Amino acid sequence: MKNLEELKSAIKKALPDLDLVMGWTDSYDPLHATPHFMRSDEDIDKLRVDALSVNNLATYLPSLKGKKVGIIVKGCDSRSVVELLQENLINRDEVKIFGFGCEGVVDQTKIRRAAGDVRNVESCEISGSEVTLKTGGSEHKLALKDVLADKCLTCRYPNAVLSDEFIGPELEAKAEFSEGYTDIEEFEKLSTNEKFTFWLGEMDRCIRCYACRNACPMCVCRDHCVAQSREPHWLTQEDHVREKLMFQIVHAYHLAGRCTECGECQRACPVDIPILMLKKKLNKEIKAVFDYEAGVDSEATPPLLTFKGEEQKIKEKDW
Amino acid sequence: MPVLEGKELRIVGFLCNWCSYGGADTAGVGRFTQPTDLRIVRVPCSGRIDPMFIVKALLNGADGVLVSGCHPRDCHYAEGNFYARRRLEVLKRFLPFIGIEPGRFEYTWVSASEGQRWQQVVTGFTEQIHKLGPAPKIEGADAEATLKLLEAAL
Numbered sequence A: 001m002k003n004l005e006e007l008k009s010a011i012k013k014a015l016p017d018l019d020l021v022m023g024w025t026d027s028y029d030p031l032h033a034t035p036h037f038m039r040s041d042e043d044i045d046k047l048r049v050d051a052l053s054v055n056n057l058a059t060y061l062p063s064l065k066g067k068k069v070g071i072i073v074k075g076c077d078s079r080s081v082v083e084l085l086q087e088n089l090i091n092r093d094e095v096k097i098f099g100f101g102c103e104g105v106v107d108q109t110k111i112r113r114a115a116g117d118v119r120n121v122e123s124c125e126i127s128g129s130e131v132t133l134k135t136g137g138s139e140h141k142l143a144l145k146d147v148l149a150d151k152c153l154t155c156r157y158p159n160a161v162l163s164d165e166f167i168g169p170e171l172e173a174k175a176e177f178s179e180g181y182t183d184i185e186e187f188e189k190l191s192t193n194e195k196f197t198f199w200l201g202e203m204d205r206c207i208r209c210y211a212c213r214n215a216c217p218m219c220v221c222r223d224h225c226v227a228q229s230r231e232p233h234w235l236t237q238e239d240h241v242r243e244k245l246m247f248q249i250v251h252a253y254h255l256a257g258r259c260t261e262c263g264e265c266q267r268a269c270p271v272d273i274p275i276l277m278l279k280k281k282l283n284k285e286i287k288a289v290f291d292y293e294a295g296v297d298s299e300a301t302p303p304l305l306t307f308k309g310e311e312q313k314i315k316e317k318d319w
Numbered sequence B: 001m002p003v004l005e006g007k008e009l010r011i012v013g014f015l016c017n018w019c020s021y022g023g024a025d026t027a028g029v030g031r032f033t034q035p036t037d038l039r040i041v042r043v044p045c046s047g048r049i050d051p052m053f054i055v056k057a058l059l060n061g062a063d064g065v066l067v068s069g070c071h072p073r074d075c076h077y078a079e080g081n082f083y084a085r086r087r088l089e090v091l092k093r094f095l096p097f098i099g100i101e102p103g104r105f106e107y108t109w110v111s112a113s114e115g116q117r118w119q120q121v122v123t124g125f126t127e128q129i130h131k132l133g134p135a136p137k138i139e140g141a142d143a144e145a146t147l148k149l150l151e152a153a154l
């Protein structure tokens, strides 16, 4: 990030009125950044914001309710904050938002596929258009565009949609709504049976670790999630593809009209199941029926939490 | 029962207490003939129907699911079916994406006085499900393979 120093001094100025500020810092190896909870100026000096700052920190906000928290957000992260505000899961006066124009983050899976063994990365340099990795004595030069997360290739909101302090220049959106859903349209072309087989195959690999749920900023039930509750007993602990598919549909449906497509669920999945597709499909339909996108307007009510007497796009008495 | 073996399919109907359940009753009292594949679950209001009821039924062996509530603006609780309409419409558009044939789930509105309409709905839906045939079942883990693995491990 070009304006990092500017951001750091803005945070230093704000910190005395806050309990902590969330950002990112160096992690266990040069290929990763990790969430960073800043409580002092020394902490702020360790802040890093770049293409490795992938975590959506909004995930931590609901559990910090009651504290005064600063948060640094990319465009997509900011939509999660807005959605949390919409649902009164956090208080606006307890959150100070530092936004910026985001140029995209990397997808570790893509890097792994391109570079092979990345267990012992010695160094990682990210320039404007290239990622240079040194690992196991060899050097890999990867084009940044080839390893950017899919969501970034069709980013519609690179700039924080809501912020108290916006650092640096605003960027232009890379795409329109429809361009973000070509993968979904492609998949829809498959036959019903092919789709069914695909999902059963993918779900078969699921290990029910619930990382996808825990990474999701909008999954706020957590310790009373229907996936684990015994009353009602929606899912058994059985290791059956049916239970796993059921869980994933629950996850997707509970996010209908709320999911901001930050992609954290899919990123967190240790076995790379493309579960974001389920959420994107719902978002596509929510847009078609209600002309609505989640996390854009903090005053709006998510469409499944309200109704209209006359629904423009729902045909009545079809049946 | 053996007479019907192999002929009936498993169809689950979620009907609201105030309208559609009454409508089905009216059809019964009027002695309108109806197919008998439908198993009715009576719920207090269509607004009570969690879309997950429908998904759960479909993933666990139902060949079709029918939801029926009071006509919009006629809800006993004033707005339950308005919420239901949104949820069910979104679900209807979602199910084909996971590979469930669009016709296996329908939602509709039938009032307590509409015995005739209930007869049409249940007949039409049952026919539709019979045309689709039994839903593909989700197979569990291969029991024999699991046993072999166990034997190898022990």
Ligand code: SF4
Binding pocket: A074, A075, A076, A077, A102, A103, A104, A105, A149, A151, A152, A153, A155, A156, A157, A158, A159
């Ligand atoms: S989707 Fe947009 S805002 Fe989010 S990380 Fe990618 S480029 Fe940045």
Ligand code: SF4
Binding pocket: A215, A216, A217, A218, A219, A255, A258, A259, A260, A261, A262, A263, A264, A265, A266, A276, A279
């Ligand atoms: S469902 Fe996935 S993409 Fe949507 S908000 Fe949650 S983590 Fe982000």
Ligand code: SF4
Binding pocket: A205, A206, A207, A208, A209, A210, A211, A212, A213, A268, A269, A270, A271, A272, A273, A275
């Ligand atoms: S993160 Fe992946 S493996 Fe874990 S529960 Fe979610 S889908 Fe399954």
